[in-house]
Amino acid sequence: MSTLVSIKFSRRAFLRTSSLAGGGMLIGFNLFTACKPKVEMPVDISKLNFNDFNAFIKIADNGMVTIFSPNPEIGQGVKTSMPMIIAEELDVPWDNVYVQQGILDTKNYTRQIAGGSQSIRFGWDPLRQTGATARQMLVNAAAARWGVDPAECEAKQGIITNAKGETLGYGDVVNDAATLEVPENVVLKDPKEYSLIGQDITNVDIDKIITGKPLFGLDYKEEGMVYASVLRPPSFGKVLDTFDDSEARAMPGVIDVIRIGQKARELLGKEEQNWTVKLSDSDKVVVIAKTTWEAIQGKKAIQATWTEGTPLESTDFQDKRLLGLLDGKVFTTLRKDGNVAKAFEQADKVLERTYESPFLPHNCMEPMNFFANVTEDRIHLVGPVQTPADAAATVAEMLGRDVADVHLEMTRMGGGFGRRLYGDFVYEAAEIANAIKKPVKMVSTREDDMTTGVYRPAIKYRIKASIKNGEITGYHLKEAAINDNMYGLIPNFFPAGTLENYQVDVAKYDSNITTGAWRAPYTNFLSFAEQSFLDELAELMDKDPVQMRLDLLQKVKGTTDERIEYSPQRLEDVIHLVVEKSGYRNPKPGVFQGFCAYYCHNTHVAEVADVVIENNTPVVKKITVAVDCGIVVNPLGARNQIEGGIVDGVGHAMYANFMFKDGAPESNNYDRYRLIRMNEAPKVETFFVENTLSPTGLGEPALPPAGAAVSIALKKATGNRIYKQPFINNMMAKEVIG
Amino acid sequence: MPTYNLKINGQDHAVDATAETPLLWALRDHLDLVGTKYGCGIGQCGACTVHVDGNATRSCQLQVSQLDGKSITTIEGLSNDGTHPVQQAWKAVDVPQCGYCQAGQIMTASAFLAKYPNPSEEDIKNAMQGNICRCAAYNRIQKAVAVAAEKMV
Ligand code: FES
Ligand code: FES
Numbered sequence: 001m002s003t004l005v006s007i008k009f010s011r012r013a014f015l016r017t018s019s020l021a022g023g024g025m026l027i028g029f030n031l032f033t034a035c036k037p038k039v040e041m042p043v044d045i046s047k048l049n050f051n052d053f054n055a056f057i058k059i060a061d062n063g064m065v066t067i068f069s070p071n072p073e074i075g076q077g078v079k080t081s082m083p084m085i086i087a088e089e090l091d092v093p094w095d096n097v098y099v100q101q102g103i104l105d106t107k108n109y110t111r112q113i114a115g116g117s118q119s120i121r122f123g124w125d126p127l128r129q130t131g132a133t134a135r136q137m138l139v140n141a142a143a144a145r146w147g148v149d150p151a152e153c154e155a156k157q158g159i160i161t162n163a164k165g166e167t168l169g170y171g172d173v174v175n176d177a178a179t180l181e182v183p184e185n186v187v188l189k190d191p192k193e194y195s196l197i198g199q200d201i202t203n204v205d206i207d208k209i210i211t212g213k214p215l216f217g218l219d220y221k222e223e224g225m226v227y228a229s230v231l232r233p234p235s236f237g238k239v240l241d242t243f244d245d246s247e248a249r250a251m252p253g254v255i256d257v258i259r260i261g262q263k264a265r266e267l268l269g270k271e272e273q274n275w276t277v278k279l280s281d282s283d284k285v286v287v288i289a290k291t292t293w294e295a296i297q298g299k300k301a302i303q304a305t306w307t308e309g310t311p312l313e314s315t316d317f318q319d320k321r322l323l324g325l326l327d328g329k330v331f332t333t334l335r336k337d338g339n340v341a342k343a344f345e346q347a348d349k350v351l352e353r354t355y356e357s358p359f360l361p362h363n364c365m366e367p368m369n370f371f372a373n374v375t376e377d378r379i380h381l382v383g384p385v386q387t388p389a390d391a392a393a394t395v396a397e398m399l400g401r402d403v404a405d406v407h408l409e410m411t412r413m414g415g416g417f418g419r420r421l422y423g424d425f426v427y428e429a430a431e432i433a434n435a436i437k438k439p440v441k442m443v444s445t446r447e448d449d450m451t452t453g454v455y456r457p458a459i460k461y462r463i464k465a466s467i468k469n470g471e472i473t474g475y476h477l478k479e480a481a482i483n484d485n486m487y488g489l490i491p492n493f494f495p496a497g498t499l500e501n502y503q504v505d506v507a508k509y510d511s512n513i514t515t516g517a518w519r520a521p522y523t524n525f526l527s528f529a530e531q532s533f534l535d536e537l538a539e540l541m542d543k544d545p546v547q548m549r550l551d552l553l554q555k556v557k558g559t560t561d562e563r564i565e566y567s568p569q570r571l572e573d574v575i576h577l578v579v580e581k582s583g584y585r586n587p588k589p590g591v592f593q594g595f596c597a598y599y600c601h602n603t604h605v606a607e608v609a610d611v612v613i614e615n616n617t618p619v620v621k622k623i624t625v626a627v628d629c630g631i632v633v634n635p636l637g638a639r640n641q642i643e644g645g646i647v648d649g650v651g652h653a654m655y656a657n658f659m660f661k662d663g664a665p666e667s668n669n670y671d672r673y674r675l676i677r678m679n680e681a682p683k684v685e686t687f688f689v690e691n692t693l694s695p696t697g698l699g700e701p702a703l704p705p706a707g708a709a710v711s712i713a714l715k716k717a718t719g720n721r722i723y724k725q726p727f728i729n730n731m732m733a734k735e736v737i738g
Numbered sequence: 739m740p741t742y743n744l745k746i747n748g749q750d751h752a753v754d755a756t757a758e759t760p761l762l763w764a765l766r767d768h769l770d771l772v773g774t775k776y777g778c779g780i781g782q783c784g785a786c787t788v789h790v791d792g793n794a795t796r797s798c799q800l801q802v803s804q805l806d807g808k809s810i811t812t813i814e815g816l817s818n819d820g821t822h823p824v825q826q827a828w829k830a831v832d833v834p835q836c837g838y839c840q841a842g843q844i845m846t847a848s849a850f851l852a853k854y855p856n857p858s859e860e861d862i863k864n865a866m867q868g869n870i871c872r873c874a875a876y877n878r879i880q881k882a883v884a885v886a887a888e889k890m891v
């Protein structure tokens with residue numbers, strides 16, 4: 001059974017075709033927006049212009065299909081899963097498909113985030129339609145050649161067959177197809193017909209990765225390129241005064257020492273760019289050298305003096321400020337149902353708890369770096385950044401140039417986790433290149449990255465709930481955060497909608513410490529707070545924590561509240577699946593299980609953590625996870641994302657701590673900042689709810705529930721509730737177990 | 739600046755660098771062998787792992803002046819075309835997420851398996867715990883080491 005879809009906008013609005021000069025057909029299409037009315041399609045493959053199209057597909061006259069996209073890979077597998085969707089509808093063997101990364105010229109490039117976990121959700125319809133359109137054009141060309149009705153022809157695996165059983169390959173008819181009109185209506189496959197979607201497909205870059213090919217920004221080189229290491233303020237709040245570079249200049253390999261920051265600072269106060277991190281108000285000292293190592297050594301030899309521009313914050317000050325906000329009366333209300341105050345007054349019992357989390361650095365394995373070369377003709381930028389359009393626009397504005405001069409190439413990224421949404425390192429590289437008039441690679445050290453980051457802010461939650469006659473009657477959540485509060489529909493996630501009296505209030509204070517998105521923003525900690533709270537509430541009510549969730553979900557079924565984005569049915573499904581697969585109803589002796597169900601980033605997830613006691617210490621052994629992410633395009637890649645997200649979530653909840661003293665972070669490398677390692681990583685067992693709904697992203701949603709499930713299992717194992725991350729400082733294992 | 743002769747992937751290379759220059763940066767910046775990665779520079783993450791006379795070693799902690807007469811293997815030289823059983827296992831299991839740490843992981847695993855061809859799960863975890871994967875692909879790294887071990891015997 002196939003589905004004939006009529007598309008809201010004309011196919012011509014997002015897709016164009018041309019005949020290639022050397023043979024074959026080229027299709028340009030846009031994933032997120034319509035094409036501009038009068039763009040020319042190139043007829044030469046070397047002239048692909050990603051200003052006008054997000055991606056191109058070339059079908060060669062030997063039947064091979066090449067997909068060109070400027071979107072790089074960040075680790076979420078979209079460079080594999082998105083082409084799979086095109087190949088499915090086009091109906092070609094996967095072995096005939098080749099994915100090639102294109103170069104992005106930034107003029108007019110649609111503002112889009114490269115490689116984010118939402119790519120699959122937004123790309124699903126346009127990718128399928130593009131593939132199906134190309135297939136239909138090939139069928140139409142074959143039918144014309146045979147003089148038959150296209151409806152009598154069938155296309156499968158690159159071969160078109162007519163009613164008489166005659167066949168033509170895609171390559172045989174592609175030149176004819178390229179001259180045809182783009183059809184207005186095409187037939188999309190029914191999910192039951194999928195032969196590629198749902199198969200395990202290996203990462204398209206696998207061979208390059210396992211042989212160490214240059215793929216990442218840090219690996220990019222050009223003739224005559226020099227390296228730059230940047231000395232930034234040692235504390236948030238400090239500003240560069242003077243510096244002595246005599247020792248550095250005498251060091252081997254050092255070419256120059258310059259002062260930058262002025263150009264970036266001139267942008268301060270101007271209209272805020274979408275993803276522009278708060279630009280530093282301090283100048284920086286840059287050591288230029290022949291090699292990375294020499295630049296880093298040169299930087300260490302700079303003697304700089306700093307003045308205090310704004311107050312230097314320490315963790316105890318931040319803790320007091322945040323608790324002060326929670327105790328105070330000044331809040332912004334993000335959701336208010338009924339009257340929580342009244343519910344609390346009339347309650348039989350009230351539970352109130354406060355949950356605390358530290359700042360977190362991103363610690364992308366590949367440190368921040370960027371290549372820049374600024375000449376009179378053009379500004380060439382190469383490296384790992386997820387917001388290329390904003391980076392290009394900001395650099396153009398900073399250097400007083402036309403954005404059309406900026407040529408930005410994105411490389412594969414050694415992790416993102418939110419950090420590479422902010423282009424500060426691109427601006428730095430450009431400002432340096434502009435000053436020295438040489439191709440240059442700015443390279444941050446691990447210490448630079450950890451101490452001058454764009455952190456997940458420290459956040460505290462206080463949750464209060466009332467119980468009357470064995471029912472939850474009121475629920476009031478307060479958030480105190482640094483710089484920014486939760487946004488979008490987060491205040492309407494579960495348990496919103498299930499309770500008559502429900503309120504979410506937020507407050508914040510502004511700090512000079514730069515903060516931003518960190519894998520699953522806000523929910524990465526909110527989930528722990530809410531889900532641990534619900535577990536404790538169930539205990540207080542003497543209710544089974546699973547049944548309590550199921551009962552709550554009944555109340556939101558059929559809601560007409562449009563802010564409720566989660567589906568009670570889908571959440572219920574993952575809950576049932578995880579309970580079954582984890583053996584939650586019959587845990588093995590000595591295994592303590594923590595259950596949690598959560599919705600964020602459009603995906604429904606339930607997890608059960610297994611904790612055992614080994615040598616008097618609780619050990620997280622296994623996480624069983626049930627996921628509803630709609631159609632699973634590439635199960636092999638999807639499971640990888642889920643496993644990584646969960647182990648990452650467990651690791652940060654258990655170990656990550658990041659404290660400030662007088663404006664300076666107290667850890668600057670992995671010797672003093674603990675990341676989870678293999679011997680601490682639980683085994684993850686993943687189960688998908690099978691359905692035919694549109695796919696949603698997986699880079700983020702498995703992470704938030706992990707810490708919550710672990711904390712609940714730890715409570716069962718040790719008798720101790722945890723209210724603060726990192727758990728390792730708060731689980732008091734030995735005393736409790738004794 | 740002194741010249742050091744390094745034997746890398748079976749070939750002799752002359753590197754003009756100060757005595758303290760870490761092998762990591764000599765490989766990356768002087769010799770264009772960028773498969774070996776920088777992660778921390780202090781011996782904590784394993785991204786820079788290479789083999790020195792067959793032993794997995796952190797190249798950020800080795801100075802070019804300490805390598806006279808030693809035989810160095812980097813990810814580029816582990817096999818001609820990615821056919822080493824560990825590389826093949828990495829492909830079969832589809833290990834990488836961002837991929838940045840994987841050269842170091844592969845080099846640690848291959849040196850380990852050469853010495854301990856029949857590791858238990860615990861042995862694998864202990865051998866690999868010096869290599870950080872920020873994407874936390876640990877389940878698959880562990881599985882790939884086990885798969886490679888089977889292929890190697
Ligand atoms: S870079 Fe050598 S161990 Fe991290
Ligand atoms: S795959 Fe990204 S750090 Fe290991």
